Amino acid sequence: MTLGSSDRPLSEVYDLAMLDLDGVVYVGPDAVPGAVESLDAARSAGTSLAYITNNASRTASEVAAHLREIGLSDVDDADVVTSAQAVAHLVADALPAGSAVLLVGGEGLRRPLEERGLRCVATLDEGPLAVVQGFHPDVSWVQLAEASYAIGAGIPWFASNTDLTIPTARGVAPGNGSLVQAIRNATGANPTVAGKPEAALFRETLERFGGERPLMVGDRLDTDIDGAIGVDIDTLFVLTGVNDLQDVMDAGAGHRPTYISYGLGGLNEAHSPVEVEGMTAHCESSSAQVSDGVLTFETSDQSTAGFRAVVGLAWHLADHSGLRVRLDGTMKS
Template sequence: MTSGLGSTSAPLSSAYDLAMLDLDGVVYVGPDAVAGAAESLRSARGNGMRLAYITNNASRTPREVAEHLRALSMPDVEDHDVVTSAQAVAHLVADAVPAGSVVLLVGGDGLRVPLEERGLRCVTTIDDDPVAVVQGFHPDVGWRQLAEASFAIQAGLPWFVSNTDMTIPTPRGIAPGNGSLVQTIRNATGAEPIVAGKPEQALFDETVERVGGGRPLMVGDRLDTDIDGAINAGVDSLAVLTGVSSLQDIVDAAPGHRPTFVSADLAGLNVVHADVTVDRDRARCGDARATEREGTIAVSGADGRSTNALRAVVALSWSLRDRSDLRVTVDGTLAP
């Protein structure tokens, strides 16, 4: 039996011409680069892959994000290589309202600047007669902004949001994300917003429009946004284990919510993703062997963080679940 994973005869960075790279938990966590990220992306660029840095986080402008990436020594980053959910939602709003309209801003400069670039005027109170509410993450968003948005939405204004990530990774741990703030307004109004960011398609369309590429690959750390978003957009995906979703989460993923590829980190862009063969309670990928015993999967023959080992584990787990509804636990010595 073959694997449900995708496979390649060449490194992903040769097989795909554009990497759509999530940022938080993939390229960096907080102010610091993920270990080895710059080197892996430099190698991917050397193989001819374009790099687009895309983020659901609307708190910073693309220029600010690009400056951060350059400070972390990511390769050849230009401002236009960064695409944010704020840019995607600004595009949606500009297409939906008359040119030069006034909109109620719930967020910071990361959202205001793309809205103004689309010719929209931002205000912070319903008294200034906005025609829409636009919400994006910023750490300083508080009760007064959320309340003003709630009043406007109850008055009948359409509600656009950059993204609905419930959490965001930080150096101190997982913190509430924009989705948690969106839920607060949902609770107050009963309304549902129009969403631009992952897992919706608008951010993917915005990225291809701005950066180009005919064979894109989404690279992310979250199943609920990055991987589901890639599936919604009809794009292949690579899940990495440096952010929110763990190997156990990937193993537990149901059909229709699974990545095309998996690796420990961005080094997975520059290796071949070999075929996996599954035979009942065993799987083989290159030098790696995965075996299930009493509901636990262990690996032999290869480092547990290697791409071959992870592919063998994931393929065997998915096969067992799909054949017998057996949910397995991965050995704790494997990738975190």
């Protein structure tokens, strides 16, 4: 598989950008540099913007308020789609109206469940018909233990997402998947998952926004990119979050993004073809070379063409000769 190309900016080709949040639009309290301006430009070009997140710790209205605080003044609450909303939809479809569910999470999960007509409880003794788990920093051992007792008794288990980590302003921290794994360890069970890379969150977004040509924009190969590939949606990978350039270079066929750019500015750029000749690749005025298994590249800072040359060359060599190359340690993505 090679990188996709476009002679027009992506914001003119795709009518819906499905934007991951953590590591793409913001990190902690702050916008990713250039993100607000890039999204304003994409919207002006006619692309609808859906802000989708696997993080179930906050309500959609709280997320929308945060987006407005960082400068995205036109964001409405309905523009945000959370994995908590997606899992609440799954649970409501599976249970009778008004059913009790054992909540493992915070208000970001409680509110969507209640909006779907479900009743949240805290103990097995209250007769829940399902366990529903989502990330919140205050989730305790007591909640994890109660969920384990319920799941051990045969009650079905739903999870908003299984991201093992979450980026924060201070660094990478354990995510909901790490807490899900604790319950797996105790019960041997596996939950029904709504968030990326599963399909439910994508379906929830498309049901709300429509879109003939959606594009998923994300920073994680295992959730954003793999999930979109699974539902046949093109992808733009950005380097402002969890996975880095070496990770993209190493991605196997079936796990590769359609496009790559440093940040959300890539939405408003054309993506020129990559030309490979032997151990060298060119994209516009940028080039990448491999010598003794080490890849170096020449480009201006944060150039989309430069990153395309790097990734295009790495994938070509992996696919045609089985050669896995490493990025020069002095190079920064």
